Amino acid sequence: MSVEAGVPEVAEVATQRxxxxxxxxxxxxxxxxxxxxxxAVVIAVLWTIPTFGLFISSxxxxxxxxxxxxxxxLSNPAFTLDNYQEVLFGRASSGSLSDYFINSLxxxxxxxxxxxxxxxxxxxxxxxxxxxxRDWVFVCVFALQIVPLQMALIPLLRIFSSxxxxxxxxxxxxxxxxxxxxxxxxxxxLHNFMSDIPKELVEAxxxxxxxxxxxxxxxxxxxxxxxxxxxxxxxxxxVWNDLLVGLTFTGANNAIQPLTARLAEMAGSRGQDWxxxxxxxxxxxxxxxxxxxxxxxxxxxGLLAGSVKG
Amino acid sequence: xDFFLNDKFGQMLLVIIAFAALIAVLLAIAWxxxxxxxxxxRWAALAVFGGPAxxxxxxxxxxxxxxxxxxxxxxxxxxxxxxxQNYIFTVTNTGAVIAFRNTFxxxxxxxxxxxxxxxxxxxxxxxxxxxxxxxxxxxxxVAISFVGAGIIWKxxxxxxxxxxxxxxxxxxxxxxxxxxxVRFLQxxxxxxxxxxxxxxxxxxxxxxxxxxxxxxxxxxDIIEAAxxxxxxxxxxxxxxxxxxxxxxLVVVLTTISIATLKIFDITRTxxxxxxxxxxxxxxxYDYSFxxxxxxxxxxxxxxxxxxxxxxxxxxxxxxxKNRSVRx
Numbered sequence: 001m002s003v004e005a006g007v008p009e010v011a012e013v014a015t016q017r018x019x020x021x022x023x024x025x026x027x028x029x030x031x032x033x034x035x036x037x038x039x040a041v042v043i044a045v046l047w048t049i050p051t052f053g054l055f056i057s058s059x060x061x062x063x064x065x066x067x068x069x070x071x072x073x074l075s076n077p078a079f080t081l082d083n084y085q086e087v088l089f090g091r092a093s094s095g096s097l098s099d100y101f102i103n104s105l106x107x108x109x110x111x112x113x114x115x116x117x118x119x120x121x122x123x124x125x126x127x128x129x130x131x132x133x134r135d136w137v138f139v140c141v142f143a144l145q146i147v148p149l150q151m152a153l154i155p156l157l158r159i160f161s162s163x164x165x166x167x168x169x170x171x172x173x174x175x176x177x178x179x180x181x182x183x184x185x186x187x188x189x190l191h192n193f194m195s196d197i198p199k200e201l202v203e204a205x206x207x208x209x210x211x212x213x214x215x216x217x218x219x220x221x222x223x224x225x226x227x228x229x230x231x232x233x234x235x236x237x238x239v240w241n242d243l244l245v246g247l248t249f250t251g252a253n254n255a256i257q258p259l260t261a262r263l264a265e266m267a268g269s270r271g272q273d274w275x276x277x278x279x280x281x282x283x284x285x286x287x288x289x290x291x292x293x294x295x296x297x298x299x300x301x302g303l304l305a306g307s308v309k310g
Numbered sequence: 311x312d313f314f315l316n317d318k319f320g321q322m323l324l325v326i327i328a329f330a331a332l333i334a335v336l337l338a339i340a341w342x343x344x345x346x347x348x349x350x351x352r353w354a355a356l357a358v359f360g361g362p363a364x365x366x367x368x369x370x371x372x373x374x375x376x377x378x379x380x381x382x383x384x385x386x387x388x389x390x391x392x393x394x395q396n397y398i399f400t401v402t403n404t405g406a407v408i409a410f411r412n413t414f415x416x417x418x419x420x421x422x423x424x425x426x427x428x429x430x431x432x433x434x435x436x437x438x439x440x441x442x443x444x445x446x447x448x449x450x451x452v453a454i455s456f457v458g459a460g461i462i463w464k465x466x467x468x469x470x471x472x473x474x475x476x477x478x479x480x481x482x483x484x485x486x487x488x489x490x491x492v493r494f495l496q497x498x499x500x501x502x503x504x505x506x507x508x509x510x511x512x513x514x515x516x517x518x519x520x521x522x523x524x525x526x527x528x529x530x531d532i533i534e535a536a537x538x539x540x541x542x543x544x545x546x547x548x549x550x551x552x553x554x555x556x557x558x559l560v561v562v563l564t565t566i567s568i569a570t571l572k573i574f575d576i577t578r579t580x581x582x583x584x585x586x587x588x589x590x591x592x593x594x595y596d597y598s599f600x601x602x603x604x605x606x607x608x609x610x611x612x613x614x615x616x617x618x619x620x621x622x623x624x625x626x627x628x629x630x631k632n633r634s635v636r637x
Contacts, residue, residue, distance in 0.1 A: 040434040043427065044447045047511065050462045051450060053479055057465065069477050106322045114329055118363045121333075125360030131352070137364070143622050144371050149572065151611040154381070154604055155374035171321060180370030183363055211344030212355045213337050241455030243575045248599060256318075260457045267461055267579045274465065274477075281461040285454050292453040293446070 058083055058278035065274045083279035097262065097283050104240060104258040105287075106171060111178035111239045116232050118179070119186035120224065124216050126187070127194040128202055138191065145184035152181070153248055160249075170256045173249045178239050186231050193227040194220065233295050237288045259284045336362070375615075382608035396609035409588045412502050413617075416509070416573065416589060421566040423510045425559065428517025432525055433551070445522065449515035456512070460579030463508045467494035498586035505587055508576055513569070517562045524558035525551065560628050564621050571618060590614055 057070045061080045064073075087097045126138050160166055160173040197220070205215050221228075246258040254262075263280050266273070313320040336358045343354030385392050400406065428448075435444040451459060468478030472491055476482040481491040494504045528551065536550050552559070574592040581587045583596070590610060598607025 036434050040431060040444065043431050044444055047451065047514070048447050049479070050466050050511070051454070054462045054465055066477065068475055069479065069482050071479070071482075102318060106318045110322055110325050110329070113326060117329070117333060118366065121359045122363035125356055125363075129352070129356055129359060131356055139626055141364075141367065143626065144367055147371050147375050147615065147618075151378045151608075151615055152371050152374035154598055154608065155377035156370055159369075168315065169321060169325075171318075172325075175325060176366075176370070180366050183367055184371075187363060211341060212359070213341040213344065216359070217337075237453055241453075241458075243455070243457055243578075244595075260455050263455075263461070264457045264575070264579050267457065267464070268582060277461050278465070281458045284458050288453040288455075289450075292449070 054278050054281060057274065058282050060275075062275040065278070066272075083275045084283070087276050087279045087283060097259065097280055099255075100257060100259040100262045101283065103256055104260075104284075107174050107178070107246065107256075107258055108236060108239045110171075110175045111182070112232055112236045114175065115179040115182035115186055116228060116235060119183055119190050119231070120221075120228060121216070122183070122187045123190035123194045124212075124220060126191045127197075128215070128220070129212070141184050142188050145188060149181055149244060153244075156180075157248065170250075170253060174245060174256075177245050177249050178242070181245065182235055182238075186235065189231055190224070190227060193224060197223055229295070233291055236291055240288050378608045378611050381604055382612050383605075385605050386603040388604055392605065396605045397613070399606055400609045400613055405588050405593065408586050409590050409593045412586075412588060413571070413590045415502060416506055417567055417570050417617075419503075419506050420509045420513060420570040421563050424513035424566055425517045425521075425562050427510070427514040428519075428562070429521050429559075431514070432518050432522035433547070436522065436525055445519065448518050451512045452515045452519075454512070456573075456575035457579050459508055459512055460576055463504075463511075464495070464580055467504060469493045469496070495581050495587075496585050501581065501585055502587050505576055505580055508580070509570060509573060513566050517566065520558055520562050521555060524555035528554040557628065560625070564625050567621055568618060571614060590617075 053070045056073050057065050059079050059081070060070065060073055061078055061082065064078055088101075089096050089098060122141075126134060126141075156177060157173070160176075165172055201219055202215055205219055210218070240258075241260060242258070243260045243264055246261045247264070250257045250261065263277075263284055266280055267277060314324040315321070340355055340358035343351050343358075346354075381388050382396055383391055383393060384396075401410075431444075431448055435441050438444065454462070465477075466479050467481075468476075469481055469491055470476050470478070472485070476485055476491060478494075480494065485491055495501050532550060532554070533546070536546055541549065572591050573589065574595050577583045577587050577589055577592045578595075583589070583592050591614060594607055594610035594614065597603045597610060
């Protein structure tokens with residue numbers, strides 16, 4: 001793992017074209033020099049080792065985890081899948097992690113789809129439709145992004161518990177809460193992206209007699225696909241990793257709580273059961289990591305197009 | 311029908327189907343409205359496209375924010391008005407000093423350190439051959455939940471008595487150097503810094519991704535011109551790179567500040583807010599959901615909101631500035 005090997009491109013340029021201007025060489029050498037590379041390697045190692053250590057530990061037998069450091073595994077490997085077996089399917093009093101995994105999935109999919117569709121439509125209203133007060137309302141929506149969720153929790157919770165709907169659809173409050181909390185940021189990001197699409201495209205279509213619905217479906221959606229996908233990936237990761245909404249809007253109902261809530265409980269009540277915590281943490285990471293690693297190129301490209309104007 | 315009502319996946323499918331049907335109806339209305347002539351058609355389009363989101367925001371954020379403000383002047387069960395008593399309690403209770411102190415340390419250190427590390431790393435790996443891999447390594451923690459991160463770092467910070475073999479990486483290193491093992495999470499005031507390190511670890515990758523993209527967007531002719539003028543690396547960084555990526559720096563700094571102000575998961579999972587590591591957001595959670603005191607909890611939420619206002623104002627001003635530049 002050598003990021004040092006990663007800088008030669010610049011270093012090569014510096015050596016191939018010897019430069020008499022010492023200051024310019026200095027700049028190249030800052031990027032290409034060994035100190036810069038060493039710093040990059042140190043940061044990369046510092047950022048990776050904690051996760052790596054936990055990952056190794058999750059495959060070690062219980063006694064080993066509790067008696068020696070995970071790095072001894074490298075010289076004295078003892079491998080087991082018992083930890084995963086136990087957290088996923090073991091008979092814990094409040095259910096095994098596999099149940100919570102399903103809960104998280106059931107929470108996350110609608111909580112990603114619903115706000116994304118609504119935000120895309122709202123972005124259309126803010127960037128293509130022309131109406132009085134548009135900029136003001138948009139600034140307000142942006143400002144809502146920063147209302148602490150803590151402020152909205154209690155009253156929203158009350159609306160749901162008085163409606164009685166939760167008896168039949170226990171997940172409803174979590175879905176709606178996540179959708180609402182995601183809207184300001186999603187509208188903001190998608191609006192930025194949509195305003196970059198040339199006005200002429202829309203105008204030409206309008207002149208040809210296309211209504212807003214067909215402009216939205218035939219022009220905007222295809223052009224917006226990368227941005228929508230990137231916001232969707234972020235939203236998926238955020239909802240999957242959320243603890244606050246999952247904890248408060250599911251009440252004390254173990255049957256519908258997400259993975260993070262159960263994991264937080266395990267960390268609190270069984271803080272020394274490292275074999276369960278290490279494996280549990282990795283069960284919770286699997287899906288976001290797959291989503292991130294398989295789609296990262298796509299989503300960085302999409303996000304940039306919209307949100308960051310350098 | 312049983313499947314849709316009694317099975318988890320059934321309920322999930324049901325809500326998605328219902329939502330899809332709702333959107334289809336809305337779009338059909340907008341489509342029909344497009345055939346009209348006159349003023350009504352613009353409003354119909356606006357209502358269909360913007361309406362649902364705005365309605366949800368009013369019901370889900372604006373109304374609750376007003377309601378929380380109202381509740382903050384009432385007692386625990388929202389029955390009797392108590393004036394400013396909850397606010398007075400918020401700033402004078404026994405843990406208040408520590409919660410405020412810690413929150414300020416968090417909000418000061420996390421954004422600056424994360425952004426700085428992300429920026430330095432982005433510059434160092436820019437245009438290198440292993441850039442993608444290097445980026446993934448730093449970004450990885452962003453995809454991990456706060457709870458997962460808490461567990462990862464509890465393991466790194468794990469403390470055993472000096473006589474025992476250390477299983478936490480940091481203490482193993484410290485004892486290997488010949489020092490006494492450290493109780494990272496228990497010994498105040500330093501334990502707050504060790505919790506903060508976790509948040510920096512999570513946020514640096516986010517800062518790096520955004521800033522790296524911004525750096526790539528700096529026009530190469532500006533860099534070349536500067537290089538020909540013989541500016542040194544520090545001048546290049548200060549006078550070219552930083553001004554060019556200023557909007558991105560503002561976005562990154564404010565986003566991380568706001569996330570930090572709302573942080574409660576890390577203290578909850580790692581120390582349970584004991585050993586003087588309490589922060590405002592976690593205290594608010596405790597009062598509202600553990601002690602069941604809606605009055606004090608609401609007052610604390612309002613205080614957090616007030617602390618966020620300067621950040622909002624700053625961001626809106628930046629947005630207005632960008633807009634006027636863009637024309």
